[in-house]
Amino acid sequence: MIKKIRASNLEKIIFTFIVILAIFFFGSFFLIKDKCLFIKSYDPQKINFDNPKNIAILNVTCGNVIIELYPEISPEAVKRFKELVRSKAYDDIAFHRVIKDTLVQAGDLEFGKKGNIDYGKIGTGKSGLGTINSEVDSPFSFDKGSVGFARTQKYNTEDSQFFIILRDEPLYETEYTPIGKVIYGLETLGTIKYLDKSQYVLRPDFINSLRMLVN
Amino acid sequence: MCKFMSLIRLIILSLFIFTQTQADTIYNLIKIPNLEIYDIKTPNKLRYLYAKQPFTLGVEKNINCYNSEKKILDQKYKIIKKNLNRYSQEFLKKINLKYIVLCEDLSISNINTAGIPDHVMKTLILDIKFNEDYFERVIHHEVFHIINDSFKQLFDEDVWSKFNVKEFEYAECSTCTDKLGLSTYIRTKGFFSEYSQSTASEDMAEVFSHLMIGVNLNNLDPILKRKIQFIKSNLLKIDQNFIL
Numbered sequence: 001m002i003k004k005i006r007a008s009n010l011e012k013i014i015f016t017f018i019v020i021l022a023i024f025f026f027g028s029f030f031l032i033k034d035k036c037l038f039i040k041s042y043d044p045q046k047i048n049f050d051n052p053k054n055i056a057i058l059n060v061t062c063g064n065v066i067i068e069l070y071p072e073i074s075p076e077a078v079k080r081f082k083e084l085v086r087s088k089a090y091d092d093i094a095f096h097r098v099i100k101d102t103l104v105q106a107g108d109l110e111f112g113k114k115g116n117i118d119y120g121k122i123g124t125g126k127s128g129l130g131t132i133n134s135e136v137d138s139p140f141s142f143d144k145g146s147v148g149f150a151r152t153q154k155y156n157t158e159d160s161q162f163f164i165i166l167r168d169e170p171l172y173e174t175e176y177t178p179i180g181k182v183i184y185g186l187e188t189l190g191t192i193k194y195l196d197k198s199q200y201v202l203r204p205d206f207i208n209s210l211r212m213l214v215n
Numbered sequence: 216m217c218k219f220m221s222l223i224r225l226i227i228l229s230l231f232i233f234t235q236t237q238a239d240t241i242y243n244l245i246k247i248p249n250l251e252i253y254d255i256k257t258p259n260k261l262r263y264l265y266a267k268q269p270f271t272l273g274v275e276k277n278i279n280c281y282n283s284e285k286k287i288l289d290q291k292y293k294i295i296k297k298n299l300n301r302y303s304q305e306f307l308k309k310i311n312l313k314y315i316v317l318c319e320d321l322s323i324s325n326i327n328t329a330g331i332p333d334h335v336m337k338t339l340i341l342d343i344k345f346n347e348d349y350f351e352r353v354i355h356h357e358v359f360h361i362i363n364d365s366f367k368q369l370f371d372e373d374v375w376s377k378f379n380v381k382e383f384e385y386a387e388c389s390t391c392t393d394k395l396g397l398s399t400y401i402r403t404k405g406f407f408s409e410y411s412q413s414t415a416s417e418d419m420a421e422v423f424s425h426l427m428i429g430v431n432l433n434n435l436d437p438i439l440k441r442k443i444q445f446i447k448s449n450l451l452k453i454d455q456n457f458i459l
Contacts, residue, residue, distance in 0.1 A: 102240075153335075169240055170252075170255055171240055171241065171244060171252070171255065171262065172240075174260065174313070175244060
């Protein structure tokens, strides 16, 4: 006669723990794999804008980031940005510098192009259009979502690289040239690849496209 | 059971090990670590930062400064702000000064110093515990070094040196001499203080700082009068609205 063996309480606890662990493991595996799962996608065609001529659409893997440009604050910088957007120069350009919950930076047209990335020089590339003067005198509040032109340690070295901040950065006022603000889809930028130990990203995410709403 | 507990311990430990690197905006801007914002809503847009922890700077790590108690910081900030508020936003922009770092026991190569100006990084580090007797004057003294560094061509040391009597010679550097006294001479002979006699730039800074704190200009010797005129006229070349 076969004796029925009953599991002890400890064995039941361990078994339950293993089952819970397995659920979390497989559950998170599928959730983490789809980093865009909880990201809302915005269709600019379905939104009414006050000034559609100053709306730029940055498309990344998880959707659209809609940026309003401020030519009245930084006329030269916005002019340069629009020029590069219209020439599709930002397409397939890496988000080479990303700090989690702080900022994403892209726009190195020389060393950040998909398929032709130079990790040794990324962040130092030029557009070929020359540098422009910093426009830092107008009051501007660098709140979460602000878009600015990156520069070297010196002023008047803005070219094509831009950053978008993911948190308020009051010290950026008078330091960096503002070009606009993200008005929809900022959460999309939270999905851009970053590294824990470095601001510069190995095998980075790329801009799919960057277009003006009205050409 | 023992292995099971080890596994749990490993999982908990890993949560602490794999933490994120934090972004330090202030470090990215002025390359000084361990600082926090003290006050940035100021009339002339100066940004006051304070040492949250001690920091070390320089290629040879020879610049050190330490964090202060909040009570002292609050006390000294009022004095510093009152003095620095005398400089307009326009003037500060011209001389390239934007960040004031507050800390204590500031030293370079173990030699205590009141301040370290760096016009390239737009920063002035101030030792808030520096000599109480001359604290306010020293603030302006350090500001002058920023002015001087930004406008070297205006404050020509050879021109300045010629104001002195022929026999006089400055030391090669401010720490290459034992002329360190900061008290103001009652009877001046071309210099406001002993420290004025260390180098030409320290002499200029002493003249400027004495002017800023409103020293009695009566009974000054002719050499000092010429030096004052030199400083005043050059300041007006930088900013026509500058008021001493």
